[in-house]
Amino acid sequence: MDHLLTQLSAISPIDWFAMITGIVGVYLSIKERILAWPFFILCYAAYVYISFRGNYYAFGGMNVIFVFLAAYGWFGWSKSSKKSGGEIRISHLAPAHRWIVAAFICVGTLGLGYLLESTGEARLPYYDAFATTCALSAQWMLSRKYIENWIFWILADIVYLCFFVNDRIWPSVILFITFIFLAIKGWTEWKTIIKKTA
Numbered sequence: 277m278d279h280l281l282t283q284l285s286a287i288s289p290i291d292w293f294a295m296i297t298g299i300v301g302v303y304l305s306i307k308e309r310i311l312a313w314p315f316f317i318l319c320y321a322a323y324v325y326i327s328f329r330g331n332y333y334a335f336g337g338m339n340v341i342f343v344f345l346a347a348y349g350w351f352g353w354s355k356s357s358k359k360s361g362g363e364i365r366i367s368h369l370a371p372a373h374r375w376i377v378a379a380f381i382c383v384g385t386l387g388l389g390y391l392l393e394s395t396g397e398a399r400l401p402y403y404d405a406f407a408t409t410c411a412l413s414a415q416w417m418l419s420r421k422y423i424e425n426w427i428f429w430i431l432a433d434i435v436y437l438c439f440f441v442n443d444r445i446w447p448s449v450i451l452f453i454t455f456i457f458l459a460i461k462g463w464t465e466w467k468t469i470i471k472k473t474a
Contacts, residue, residue: 287447294322295451302455305418306462308366313350317343330443331397334388334404335436342415349419365473366466369422377413377428384409400439407435423470426463430456 301315320342327336356364369377385406392401411432417425433455440448 287445290322290325291445291447294319294326295447297322298451299454299458302458302462306458306465308353308421310350310353313346313353316346316349320346326445326448330439330445331399332404332439333395333398334392334401334408335439338408338411341412345412345415345419349415352419364421366421366423366469368470369417369424373422374424377417381406381409381413384412403435404439407432410435423463423466426459426466429459429462433459
């Protein structure tokens with residue numbers, strides 16, 4: 277117990293900041309609150325630093341992209357809420373888009389994984405690449421309110437959880453366990469909304 281407390285006390289404040297902003301962002305997105313997006317931007321900005329510190333380069337690059345995707349989501353949700361009847365509604369991903377997402381994840385995992393492996397510095401390059409492509413797909417789907425985003429968040433979060441357990445970054449472990457449970461909650465709540473509006 278003393279060892280765990282010593283580890284917790286040595287954790288950087290930015291790790292705690294990333295954890296708190298991430299949890300708040302996901303909770304607000306489940307509730308379809310536009311305020312989720314600024315919290316996401318803060319969380320992703322913090323994880324740019326955290327991921328490069330741990331030599332997870334794909335994860336770091338992904339979080340840079342996420343800052344811009346969060347700004348896109350913020351703009352999209354804001355714009356749709358201002359239009360009468362133009363609000364983005366929760367829906368399923370179209371079958372044609374499913375094949376595009378699957379191809380993106382397969383090609384992205386192999387291509388990005390190979391690039392990371394060739395640097396000789398990246399850790400677990402293909403796992404990092406797989407999680408990154410899943411998360412990028414999920415972030416895009418969230419910005420369009422496709423319910424499948426929660427499935428891809430779960431896949432990515434499980435991989436990242438393993439990374440952070442291995443590195444003993446406990447705030448991130450707590451965060452990604454919470455993310456998985458929130459993604460399950462998001463899936464169930466959005467599924468209920470789809471059934472009600474069908």
